[in-house]
Amino acid sequence: QQQVKQSPQSLIVQKGGISIINCAYENTAFDYFPWYQQFPGKGPALLIAIRPDVSEKKEGRFTISFNKSAKQFSLHIMDSQPGDSATYFCAAFAYGGSQGNLIFGKGTKLSVKP
Amino acid sequence: EAGVAQSPRYKIIEKRQSVAFWCNPISGHATLYWYQQILGQGPKLLIQFQNNGVVDDSQLPKDRFSAERLKGVDSTLKIQPAKLEDSAVYLCASSPAGGSGYGYTFGSGTRLTVV
Numbered sequence: 001q002q003q004v005k006q007s008p009q010s011l012i013v014q015k016g017g018i019s020i021i022n023c024a025y026e027n028t029a030f031d032y033f034p035w036y037q038q039f040p041g042k043g044p045a046l047l048i049a050i051r052p053d054v055s056e057k058k059e060g061r062f063t064i065s066f067n068k069s070a071k072q073f074s075l076h077i078m079d080s081q082p083g084d085s086a087t088y089f090c091a092a093f094a095y096g097g098s099q100g101n102l103i104f105g106k107g108t109k110l111s112v113k114p
Numbered sequence: 115e116a117g118v119a120q121s122p123r124y125k126i127i128e129k130r131q132s133v134a135f136w137c138n139p140i141s142g143h144a145t146l147y148w149y150q151q152i153l154g155q156g157p158k159l160l161i162q163f164q165n166n167g168v169v170d171d172s173q174l175p176k177d178r179f180s181a182e183r184l185k186g187v188d189s190t191l192k193i194q195p196a197k198l199e200d201s202a203v204y205l206c207a208s209s210p211a212g213g214s215g216y217g218y219t220f221g222s223g224t225r226l227t228v229v
Contacts, residue, residue: 004156032214032215032216034215034218041222042223043118043147043220044157044205046218083165089157091213091215092215093214100215101147101162102159102215102218104157104158105156106154106155107156108150
C-alpha cells in the first residue's frame with residue numbers, strides 16, 4: 001500500500017536545539033523523497049529532497065538522512081530557530097497510473113521556543 | 115516567476131450547497147494537481163491533469179466532485195452537493211512534467227468550511 005508514516009505529530013524544541021522528524025515507507029518503488037515546510041495560511045513549499053541512492057543530503061541547517069534498507073528517512077534541523085516553527089511534511093514520489101504523484105505523511109507541527 | 119494562483123482564499127457554505135474553486139498554474143507547467151488537506155493531515159491527491167487530460171482521478175469522489183482544465187491552463191474544482199466532511203483546504207499545485215516529483219509548486223489554497 002502506498003503510504004508514508006510520519007512521527008512525531010508535534011515537536012517542541014528550544015532555540016538552538018536539534019529538531020528531528022522521522023518518516024517510514026513501505027513501497028520500494030518510491031524513488032524521490034522531498035520534505036515540505038508549511039506555514040499557516042500558505043501552501044507547502046519544498047525544503048529539501050533526496051533520492052534513494054544517497055544516504056545523506058545537507059542544505060544549510062537542514063539535513064536528510066536516508067536508510068534504504070530500513071525504508072526510513074529523517075529530517076534534521078540544526079540550530080533550530082523560532083522562524084522554523086511550521087508544519088513539516090515528508091513525502092514520497094511513486095509512479096502510478098500513467099505518471100505518478102507525491103504521497104504525503106500526516107505532518108509534524110514544530111514549535112521552536114525562544 | 116509568478117506562483118500558483120488560487121481563488122477564493124476562503125469559502126463558507128451550507129451543506130448540500132455547491133462551490134467552485136479556481137486555479138491558475140505556473141506558466142508552462144504541463145501538470146496540474148488538486149489536493150485536499152484536512153486539518154491535521156497531509157495533502158491527499160484528488161485529481162491530476164497532464165495538459166488538459168486527466169491522468170489520475172482515482173481518489174476523487176466522483177459522485178460529488180468534478181474538475182476540468184480548460185485549454186491545458188486554468189482549472190476549476192467543483193463540489194456539488196457539499197458535505198460536512200468536505201471541510202478542508204483545497205490546494206492546487208503544478209509541475210513542469212508529471213513524470214517525476216520535481217518542481218511541484220503549491221498555491222496558498224482555498225479554505226472551505228461546510229456548516
